[in-house]
Amino acid sequence: xMRCWGRMLVVAAAALPAGAASxxxxxxxxxxxxxxxxxxxxxxxxxxxxxxxxxxxxxVDGPTVWAFSDTAVKIGTPEELSQSSNxxxxxxxxxxxxxxxxxxxxxxxxxxxxxxxxxxxxxLRREQALEQRELTGILSAALxxxxxxxxxxxxxxxxxTSKDAALGGRSQLAVPLLAEPVRVASASYRLSWRKxxxxxxxxxxxxxxxxxxxxxxxxxxxIALPLAKQPEMPDDxxxxxxxxxxxxxxxxxxxxxxxxxxxxxxxxxxxxxDGSPIAAEVERIMAATDDPLRRTAMALQxxxxxxxxxxxxxxxxxxxxxxxxxxxxxxxxxxxxxxxxLLAMLHAMEIDAEPMMAHAQLGDAIPSRIPxxxxxxxxxxxxxxxxxxxxxxxxALGTRLPDLGDPPPFGHVLPVRAAGxxxxxxxxxxxxxxxxDLALDAxxxxxxxxxxxxxxxxxxxxxxxSLLTLASSQLGAKESRDLTQRLLQEYVxxxxxxxxxxxxxxxxxxxxxxxRGVFGSAWDRVDKRTERWLARIPDIVAFAPDRAxxxxxxxxxxxxxxxxARYRLRIRLPDGGRGYRIEGEGALDGxxxxxxxxxxxxxxxGIVTVDETLATSGIEIPAAQVAGERDRVATMLGQAPRMIxxxxxxxxxxxxxxxxxxxxxxxxxxxAANAAKADEENITALTSATxxxxxxxxxxxxxxxxxxxxALLPSVDAYLERSAVRKELGNSTGAIADAEEARxxxxxxxxxxxxxxxxxxxxxxxxxAARLLDExxxxxxxxxxxxxxxxxxxxxxxxxxQAAIDAFDALIGEKPGSPALxxxxxxxxxxxxxxxxxxxxxxxxxIELSESTANILDSRALVWMRLGRDEDALRDLDxxxxxxxxxxxxxxxxxxxxxxxxxxxxxxxxxxxARQLSPALERDYARFGLKP
Numbered sequence: 001x002m003r004c005w006g007r008m009l010v011v012a013a014a015a016l017p018a019g020a021a022s023x024x025x026x027x028x029x030x031x032x033x034x035x036x037x038x039x040x041x042x043x044x045x046x047x048x049x050x051x052x053x054x055x056x057x058x059x060v061d062g063p064t065v066w067a068f069s070d071t072a073v074k075i076g077t078p079e080e081l082s083q084s085s086n087x088x089x090x091x092x093x094x095x096x097x098x099x100x101x102x103x104x105x106x107x108x109x110x111x112x113x114x115x116x117x118x119x120x121x122x123x124l125r126r127e128q129a130l131e132q133r134e135l136t137g138i139l140s141a142a143l144x145x146x147x148x149x150x151x152x153x154x155x156x157x158x159x160x161t162s163k164d165a166a167l168g169g170r171s172q173l174a175v176p177l178l179a180e181p182v183r184v185a186s187a188s189y190r191l192s193w194r195k196x197x198x199x200x201x202x203x204x205x206x207x208x209x210x211x212x213x214x215x216x217x218x219x220x221x222x223i224a225l226p227l228a229k230q231p232e233m234p235d236d237x238x239x240x241x242x243x244x245x246x247x248x249x250x251x252x253x254x255x256x257x258x259x260x261x262x263x264x265x266x267x268x269x270x271x272x273x274d275g276s277p278i279a280a281e282v283e284r285i286m287a288a289t290d291d292p293l294r295r296t297a298m299a300l301q302x303x304x305x306x307x308x309x310x311x312x313x314x315x316x317x318x319x320x321x322x323x324x325x326x327x328x329x330x331x332x333x334x335x336x337x338x339x340x341x342l343l344a345m346l347h348a349m350e351i352d353a354e355p356m357m358a359h360a361q362l363g364d365a366i367p368s369r370i371p372x373x374x375x376x377x378x379x380x381x382x383x384x385x386x387x388x389x390x391x392x393x394x395x396a397l398g399t400r401l402p403d404l405g406d407p408p409p410f411g412h413v414l415p416v417r418a419a420g421x422x423x424x425x426x427x428x429x430x431x432x433x434x435x436x437d438l439a440l441d442a443x444x445x446x447x448x449x450x451x452x453x454x455x456x457x458x459x460x461x462x463x464x465x466s467l468l469t470l471a472s473s474q475l476g477a478k479e480s481r482d483l484t485q486r487l488l489q490e491y492v493x494x495x496x497x498x499x500x501x502x503x504x505x506x507x508x509x510x511x512x513x514x515x516r517g518v519f520g521s522a523w524d525r526v527d528k529r530t531e532r533w534l535a536r537i538p539d540i541v542a543f544a545p546d547r548a549x550x551x552x553x554x555x556x557x558x559x560x561x562x563x564x565a566r567y568r569l570r571i572r573l574p575d576g577g578r579g580y581r582i583e584g585e586g587a588l589d590g591x592x593x594x595x596x597x598x599x600x601x602x603x604x605x606g607i608v609t610v611d612e613t614l615a616t617s618g619i620e621i622p623a624a625q626v627a628g629e630r631d632r633v634a635t636m637l638g639q640a641p642r643m644i645x646x647x648x649x650x651x652x653x654x655x656x657x658x659x660x661x662x663x664x665x666x667x668x669x670x671x672a673a674n675a676a677k678a679d680e681e682n683i684t685a686l687t688s689a690t691x692x693x694x695x696x697x698x699x700x701x702x703x704x705x706x707x708x709x710x711a712l713l714p715s716v717d718a719y720l721e722r723s724a725v726r727k728e729l730g731n732s733t734g735a736i737a738d739a740e741e742a743r744x745x746x747x748x749x750x751x752x753x754x755x756x757x758x759x760x761x762x763x764x765x766x767x768x769a770a771r772l773l774d775e776x777x778x779x780x781x782x783x784x785x786x787x788x789x790x791x792x793x794x795x796x797x798x799x800x801x802q803a804a805i806d807a808f809d810a811l812i813g814e815k816p817g818s819p820a821l822x823x824x825x826x827x828x829x830x831x832x833x834x835x836x837x838x839x840x841x842x843x844x845x846x847i848e849l850s851e852s853t854a855n856i857l858d859s860r861a862l863v864w865m866r867l868g869r870d871e872d873a874l875r876d877l878d879x880x881x882x883x884x885x886x887x888x889x890x891x892x893x894x895x896x897x898x899x900x901x902x903x904x905x906x907x908x909x910x911x912x913x914a915r916q917l918s919p920a921l922e923r924d925y926a927r928f929g930l931k932p
Contacts, residue, residue, distance in 0.1 A: 025093045027121050027141045032101040032157055035059055035192065035218075036068050042185045044106060044153055049076025052153065052185040054178060054225070059218075060193040060249065063169040065162060072106075072155040075148070085148045089121070089141045089158065096161030098141055105145070106153040114145050114154075166319040168261045172250035172372035177203070179227040179245040187225035191249060192218045200370050201249035205230060208247075223247065236545050238558045238620060239364040239411075250372035256420030258357075258371050262319070263418040265336075266355045268344040271324045278328050278341070282348045292351050292385045296392070297401040299345045301509075303394040307341065308332045319373060338394025339379045346383060353383035353392070355416040363411025364558075367423055376414065397466030398509035406431045409561040409618050430564045430596065430615035435462050438491060439568040445606075446663035447574055448523040448530055448645050449652035449886075451692065453666040456492055458513040465511040469504045488515060495519045496688050498670045518670050518688070523645065528882040530645040534582070534601060534610045536567045538640045541614070543593030543633040547626055554623045559594025561618040569610040571643070575659050577606030579646030585639040593633040594619050601641050608643060651885065652696050653913045667692060675705060680712045690721065697916035699728050716742045716749050723755060728920045735759050750776070750783050754790040761798040769794055785811065789824070796828030804828045805835065822846035823856045830862040831928045839863045854883040858890045861897075862930075870897045888917035892925060895932045907932065 032038075039055040053072040058065060075081050091098040100121065105112040121141035148154060178187050193199045195217055203210065203223070210223045233242045252258050272278045285298045307327060311334035321336030324344045333341065339355050346353040357376040359366060369375040381392040390404040407426045415421035437459040442452045460468060468487065472480045484500055497517035504511045523532045545557045573580050586601030596615040601608070621629055650658055658664070671692060674685035686709040693702040706722040723738035739756035746752060753772055761769035773791040777784055788811060796804030808825040815821060823846040829839035843860035847853050857880040864873035877894040880887055891914035898907035911932050914921055922932070 025139060026123060027089075028097050028099045029115070029120075030099060030101065032068060032159070033059075033066065037190070039070050039186065039188070041072055041106070041153075041155070044074070044109070047074055047153075047185055048183070049074050049080065050183060053155075054184055054187045056175065056188075057190045058173060058175065058192070060171050060173070060191070060197060060199055060251070062194070062197070063163060063167070063171050063251075065171050065173050066159055067161075067173075067175075068101075068157070068159045070155070070157045072153055074153045075150055078150060081148060081150050084154055085145045087121075087141075087143045087145065087156065090138050091141070091160050092162060093139050095163055097159075098139075099159040099161070100141075101157040101159065102155065103143075103145070103157075104155050105148060106155060107149070107151070112147070114147075117146075119143065119146060164318060166261075166265060167373065170251045170257075170261060170372075171199075172248075172252065172370075172374050174246055174248040174372075174374050177205075177208075177223065177227055177245040177247060178225045179205075180229040182226050184226060189223040189225055189247065191221040191223075191247065193249075195219050197251060198253060199249055199251050201247065202370055204243045204246045204248065204368075206243070221247075231551060234546055234552055234555065234557075236557050236559075237552075237555050239362050240368055241555055243365070243368070248370045248372070248374065250370050250374070252371045252373075255371045255414055255422050258373055258375075259414055259417050259421040260419070262355075262357065262373065262416045265320055266340055266343060266416055267418075268324075268340070268347045271340070271344045272348055273325070276325065278324055278345065279348070282345050285345075286349055292349070293388075293390075293404070294401065295349050296346065296351055296383055296385055296390060297399075297404060299342060299349070300392045300394070300399055300404070302345075303338050303342045304397055304399060306331065307338060307394070309338075309395055310334060333394075335379050335393075335395045339381055342381050342392060342394050346381070351383055351385060353381050355379050356382045356413040357416060358408070358410035358413045360410065363409075363413070363426075366412040366414075378410070379416070380408065382413075382415070396463060398462045400507075400509040402432050403462070403509070406562070428562050428619075429617045430562055431462075432564075433461055434459075434564045434566040434613070435464060436460060436491065436565040438566070440492065440570070442519075442569065442571045443663045443666060444521075444523075445572040445574055445660035446658045447650045447652050447655060448532070449521060449695070450663055451521055451667055452519045453663050453670070454492070454495070454517060454519050456488060456513070456515040456517070458488070458491065458515075459510050460513070461508075461510045465504075465509065468502075469511050472502060472504075484513060484515075488513065493519050496670055496674050496685055498673060516670075518667050525883070525885070529647075530649055531583075532571075532643045532645075533640065534569065534571075534586075534608065534643055535599065535640040536569070536610075536612055537588075537595075537597060537599065537614065538637050541593060541595050541597070541633065541637065543630055545621075545626055545630070547623060556623050557594075557621040557626055559619055559621060560616040562616060564613070564615040567610075567612045567614070569608075571608045572660075572663075573606050573608065573643075574650045575606075577603065577608075579648070580606075580608075581644050582608070582641050583644050584641040585636075586641045588636070590636075592636050593629055594621060597636075610641070653886070653916045655696065675708070678708070678712065683709050683713050686712075694725065697919075699725050699919065703729065714741070714745065716746050716752055719745070720751055720755055723759070727759065728918060730920065730923070732759065732763060736763070750786055750790075754787070754794075757790065758794055758797075761794050764798075766795070766799045769798070785814075789821070793824055793828075796824070796832065801828060801832035801834050817849055819846040819850035819856065822849070823859050826856075826863065827859045830859055830866055833866055833928070836863060836866045840867070852883075854880040854887055854890070857883075858887060858893065861890070861893055865893070865897060870900050873897050874901070886917055888914050888921050889925075891917065892921050892932065893930070896930060899932060 036057055039053055042052060050073065052074050053070060055070040057068045073084050075084055089098055103114040105114055121143045124140045124142055145154065177189060178184060191201065195214060201221060205227065207228050208223060210221055212219045212221045227245050230245055272282065281302060285295050288298065289295055308331060310332035321340040322333060324341040327333040327337040327341045343353055343355060356379065358378045358380065359376050360378045366375050383390040383392060388405055391406065391408050392404065393408060407428050409428050410426055412423045412425050414423055439457040441455040444452050471483055475483060481500060484502055485497060495517035497515050500513065500515040502511060502513050523530055547553055547555065582601060582603055586599065588597050588599040590597060594616055598613045600611050655664060671685065671689040675689050678685045686705050690702045690705040693705065703722060703725045706718055706725060710718050710722065719738045719742035723735045726734040726738060736756065736759045739752060739759055742749060742752040743756055753776055757769040757772040770791060773787050776787040777791065788807065792804050792807035792811065795807065805825060805828055808821060808828065812818065812821045812825065822842045826839045826842035826846065829835045840860065840863050843856055843863055846856045850856060857876040861873040861876035864876065874894065874897050877890045877897065880890045891910045895907045895910035895914060898910065
């Protein structure tokens with residue numbers, strides 16, 4: 001739904017005061033009107049820089065509003081000079097005039113007339129909203145002030161006049177008022193009107209101390225500015241509570257008067273000529289069906305699909321719609337034009353229909369407004385067929401027969417009738433059809449550690465579907481595919497897709513997307529168990545309103561507007577679902593925090609199925625119910641269903657003998673196909689495939705993928721990753737060469753330098769490795785301590801153990817209590833089998849200081865092993881692996897411990913896993929005398 005009334009300036013409807021020129025397209029230059037009260041400027045010498053004066057005076061005289069403003073800005077910086085020296089003044093030439101009264105520069109007590117040398121404003125027409133499909137017709141008078149300097153004060157006194165014949169002699173205005181913390185030396189507002197004028201006024205915000213007073217034949221309403229700082233409002237407060245600092249006034253007698261004045265603009269008699277193209281469309285629809293409901297749907301689809309949106313706010317177009325014939329011939333129109341065209345067609349088919357004025361964003365606040373057309377920015381049609389109210393918005397897209405009864409989220413609307421009408425409230429409810437209908441079929445039948453292979457079926461309706469259809473028709477194949485994949489990413493997550501098909505369904509007003517791809521695993525390690533969330537609701541539903549402040553205690557909570565979505569998930573589990581169980585509440589049917597939620601969860605034959613529907617209608621939660629509702633929502637979210645895997649669930653390092661390899665086979669096939677299509681603009685398929693292959697221990701395949709990636713787009717990360725892979729494969733020469741290449745790409749890369757130093761030291765050249773790190777340490781800077789850490793660890797691994805311990809002692813002295821440093825010192829002592837008595841204290845202290853303890857437990861286990869306490873070592877290793885089952889070092893150490901304890905089968909199993917996770921690990925640990 002688009003903006004339809006056109007852009008409004010400060011005043012909206014007026015005629016020119018007596019003695020003014022007729023509306024034109026050039027600024028007028030003349031003195032200020034006699035009713036303007038001059039404003040005295042503050043002392044320039046002591047005045048601060050910035051805005052000094054803002055004085056706005058308005059006069060309503062019958063159908064006339066004149067807006068006068070006086071501004072003075074003291075320029076204190078070159079930036080302010082650049083900002084203030086170019087003046088741009090917008091106005092609507094079809095409503096009235098722009099009048100320049102004075103433009104002067106105040107300098108050292110002297111007043112310099114900036115227009116004395118004949119400089120005048122240049123008139124420009126710039127349709128700045130054209131990209132938003134809006135023609136305003138607003139002109140801009142532009143002037144670059146000559147001779148302006150830092151230290152000057154620039155003063156502009158000007159007026160705008162306006163008149164809109166569509167208002168039937170009424171006038172209306174809405175003006176924002178300055179409020180603290182805005183800084184201004186002097187600010188004021190004054191509204192005046194004839195004493196016998198039936199003008200109503202109000203300040204929308206509270207705390208305005210103002211009362212009208214008589215001044216001759218006029219009443220005056222002065223308001224001192226700036227207003228007090230406006231009270232803060234919670235973001236989830238209903239719109240009617242968030243009232244801006246603004247004064248509004250009008251001469252409409254009531255909402256019924258507004259309705260009457262607008263009614264002639266939407267009279268349809270005679271708007272469809274016999275034999276015209278529109279008449280032919282009406283005849284076509286009537287011949288197609290006798291059902292008035294279907295006729296209504298067909299007429300709305302015609303207006304939505306065949307007439308593009310373009311707001312026309314010029315030549316009286318703020319309120320006056322163009323004729324149906326013009327709309328059809330031009331094939332464009334805004335809400336006014338589309339509403340009149342649709343009304344004419346419905347009336348020609350003898351369907352009861354009327355226009356309804358609305359505000360697309362502020363409908364909740366309309367009853368608190370002064371009656372005027374300014375309270376609205378949109379118009380649509382309400383029809384009655386078979387006792388049903390149908391809401392027909394010509395500016396919407398994709399509306400079809402099942403959607404006609406969906407009420408719009410506009411709060412209050414005003415019927416437009418010749419006899420007049422009062423405001424009506426729309427009771428919103430969720431749409432009849434899901435806007436998003438998403439079904440996911442996930443193959444996770446091989447292992448919980450592997451990525452998920454999903455088939456995605458997604459149906460979109462309404463505006464979203466139409467916009468995607470439009471974008472797809474206007475984009476190239478690649479751009480359209482990228483757009484669709486971004487949409488899928490938003491709803492489903494990042495993936496490597498095998499194929500994506502998009503199928504619009506014009507008759508249904510929907511668009512269907514089908515895709516198959518590889519997604520990251522949804523299984524997580526939580527509290528020493530492997531689990532997967534099944535419900536989508538926790539990612540969507542939130543209810544955490546803040547009503548702690550006393551001023552907010554009675555404010556209700558506005559919940560999300562009308563929407564409906566359906567989500568279905570089907571997962572094929574490993575090993576036929578043996579040992580898998582559901583924890584939490586599967587079935588759900590209720591309203592929580594404004595969300596209507598329905599859910600069912602079943603597990604049968606190794607397949608779990610989740611079906612969720614989520615609907616909102618924009619209801620309000622009364623303040624008294626907020627605390628209880630927060631508790632209900634939190635309880636519901638906390639009990640959301642999760643799938644719990646058995647302790648012996650098949651893992652990525654134990655794929656042999658899996659009951660199903662369909663997941664694994666599909667991953668390999670999709671990654672291989674996408675990797676073959678990779679190019680330098682998109683190497684994601686290669687990086688994803690590399691990660692997968694390393695995860696299942698296929699380091700040769702990972703090396704091949706990295707080689708392709710480097711050929712397309714070399715990078716520090718790619719070289720270092722291939723270096724690490726080559727190290728695992730025992731190719732030390734290749735690993736060093738890759739680290740050197742990474743360093744060439746970025747000589748300052750800490751990762752490249754540290755990796756190279758480590759690899760060089762492993763080849764026996766500890767001195768060169770130390771020099772590489774010393775060079776960076778000598779440079780100082782933020783990275784200095786990181787390089788000191790890297791050097792101490794490298795020396796501890798390959799050099800003099802005591803030198804490494806001394807280095808860590810120094811670092812710990814500077815940063816006591818660092819678990820990373822304590823663990824590193826413990827590890828050096830344990831691997832080199834020195835100072836074992838203090839190593840245990842280091843590791844234990846690090847565990848006490850750390851939230852993530854798996855790697856520290858691994859280090860302490862080695863200390864226990866050095867002390868001959870294998871049972872204690874086994875406990876620490878079990879604890880570490882319960883946190884990170886894929887921790888290769890703990891697998892290897894546990895294999896050694898179990899072998900010592902006589903548990904041969906357990907030792908062999910752990911050793912096989914360690915070798916798959918890190919083939920180089922046995923070679924590395926052999927240096928420390930640690931052999932399984």
